[in-house]
Amino acid sequence: MELRAGWPSWKDRVFGLLHPDDDDTAAKLLNSFLATLIVANVAAAVMSTVESVQARYVGTFGVFERVSLMVFAVEYAARVWTADVHRGHLQPWAARLRYVVSPLALIDLVALLPLLFGLLSAGDLVALRALRLLRILSLLRLGRYSKTLQLFGRVLRGRAEELFVTVTLVLVLMLSAATLMYLAEREAQPQVYASIPQTMWWAIVTLTTVGYGDMFPQTILGKILGGTIALFGVGLVALPAGLLASGFAEEMGRMREERESEELGLLAQEKAATATWSYCPHCGEKLPAPPSAP
Template sequence: MSEHASLRARVYWWLERPDREARGPRLLEIALILLITANVTAVILETVSTIYAVWQPAFDVFERISLTMFIIEYAARLWVVPENPQNRSRRAWVVTPSAIIDLLAILPALLVLLFPVDLRILRAFRIVRLLKLTRYSPALGMLLAVFEEEAGAFFAGFFILIVMLVLAASGAWLVEHQVQPDAFGSIPAAMWWAVATLTTVGYGDVTPVTIAGKIFGAIITVLGIGMAALPAGILASGLNDQLHRRRSSMQAEFRRALEDGFICDAEEVEIEDLRKSLGLSYRAALQIRSEVEAEVQARLHLCPSCGRSLSDQKETSA
């Protein structure tokens, strides 16, 4: 292996943590999490004028340091992509959700150099750096995977919502524009009422006053309950499917480890790493292990208490 490839493999080991028990990569991961958290905190505090006026130089220095660190991280992750056994294409990596989030984390600050905009307004977009935590949180990673896999279903749901929005605004304009020209004078103006009603928010600042308008509003309100539940149902179904697949992966790993009837220390470490990467709780993994062990013992005719073959015990007793 060349010196260049060896260095790249080393950087990949530090960034992607193939060995999850390694202390160095773990400390680097904690440092990046703290840096992301500090950046989000800084963005929030910068919106307080009294704090920003006093600490502006410190905020500026911290932003330059953070931007440099995130650019180095992005470039390093792009460089070590060929070391990933699952995806060796840099072009494919650039369009992955985690890579897009990493790019968005540095893009607002870089745009300051190209476009004359209010720096504080553009800095507010740095709040997207909070999404970088999905790389280190299995739960957030699961949610991101659901959005990625169910993108078609979410698009279909929002498309239906847009169609309903246009129909509701059109109907409200038709029955109310003569009585309330300020609120329902046009279809675009009526869309505010349609959005508030379909999302079941109902601010109450714009309401129908005619009998036909009230009947129409009641129908739209009922339909809005179902429309609001549609994305939630897609999300819940996707999360359940993700959790089921992760549990299936854990079951497959236990079955592989128990092929010889017992789990050795090396296999215990691999199983624990898989549990952490899948975001499963220790209790859930223990339950899966008990189920698989019972299944394997029944298949191999092993004693549940001592793990020895029942046929050997019968021969010994005989």
């Protein structure tokens, strides 16, 4: 990160530590440490639901959780404090507010709740302790993977229309399948195919091809219907996933090409000349473009 003259160097140093460059060893080490701590924390939260493990290590888990929550609280405060460094076009309070309401920051905040309310020491509220598991999402922000994650979001937005239509089609298909199956099987298996919502479970389990085997047609009509629905529905249900995958692959290809062009110095100049905004390399936010060098 280029330091802008005139900013207090302490804040810039902290910001630099949290957003590692390619040649900042200290920042890289800090990020690796935080990543390891997150993974260890999630692993501890997961293992503490195993009774035999929990009975044995309850004290160790408690200490480890409290210590790491402190670390995460400090990290959160540092991120809020330095949130205005790369948002020079905003007032500091506005820059911080924008950071606080960004999705990943909200997840961080929720994952800190157990600390704020002392829930960890209080007792056995499993559901609330599960909040800590959210922390694993923070992993996605660390290092260079945030770029690919932004790309993923871009694909979701870019294909929003197709995804909406195909998902609607899938839901309509599932509802129709469940209705037909309910009509065909409710007399032979009145306990299992008891209503359309209950038959929806069959439709989802069948059309995603999971097929647990807890519900399947037993009449001839039901089998003919179910077979036809499975044969033609399975492809349709896989359509949104296929669209997403092809969109992702396409966008990755475009990104790779752009990177290659940039390396050749062709695109960079063009872009600089025409862009009025750019994506922040640190948070993926749209920022006004800096005045191009003369």
